[in-house]
Amino acid sequence: MRRCQFLGIVLAAPLTVAAAAGQTEQKLKYPDLPPAVRAAFERQFQGARVLGVSSEAEGGGTVYEIECEWRTRRHDITFRPDGTLVSTEETIPMSEVPAAVSAALRREFPRAEVTRAEKITEGGAISYEFQLRGANKREAKFSADGRLIRSE
Numbered sequence: 698m699r700r701c702q703f704l705g706i707v708l709a710a711p712l713t714v715a716a717a718a719g720q721t722e723q724k725l726k727y728p729d730l731p732p733a734v735r736a737a738f739e740r741q742f743q744g745a746r747v748l749g750v751s752s753e754a755e756g757g758g759t760v761y762e763i764e765c766e767w768r769t770r771r772h773d774i775t776f777r778p779d780g781t782l783v784s785t786e787e788t789i790p791m792s793e794v795p796a797a798v799s800a801a802l803r804r805e806f807p808r809a810e811v812t813r814a815e816k817i818t819e820g821g822a823i824s825y826e827f828q829l830r831g832a833n834k835r836e837a838k839f840s841a842d843g844r845l846i847r848s849e
Contacts, residue, residue, distance in 0.1 A: 721754040725761075733780035734761045741782065742767050742774065784819035786826070797843035798825050805845055806832040 727735070727750050738745070745767035752761050760783055763774045775783040791799070791814055802811070809832035817824045824846060826838045834848040
């Protein structure tokens with residue numbers, strides 16, 4: 698009996714640490730997604746290979762994120778429980794970043810090396826997010842016209 702209690706404590710510890718850190722993301726298995734989310738994903742991203750699934754509390758509700766490879770690229774797709782698409786994040790090569798965004802990135806972070814570029818579509822608006830190395834910031838997000846939205 699003591700062994701079972703210890704195992705329960707060990708298994709619960711990561712959840713306690715995550716909750717204490719303010720993280721609300723929870724890993725799931727694809728079959729555990731709401732049926733509306735699975736149906737919407739399968740309809741909109743036919744042939745995608747699922748890499749991971751999670752849920753997260755956001756704005757007073759829950760959203761579901763599916764990490765996948767689709768059409769040779771990595772995507773993070775976020776849905777509401779009813780299957781409504783919230784956002785897509787697509788990893789892209791720098792050659793596909795608009796000139797205005799590339800110029801603004803070089804101007805704001807002249808010494809930075811881009812380790813990942815993503816095209817984000819949310820609510821019909823497109824933005825670009827970059828993971829940086831060798832700069833005073835590790836991440837930067839720009840609007841499609843090259844305006845710096847945020848950096849961390």
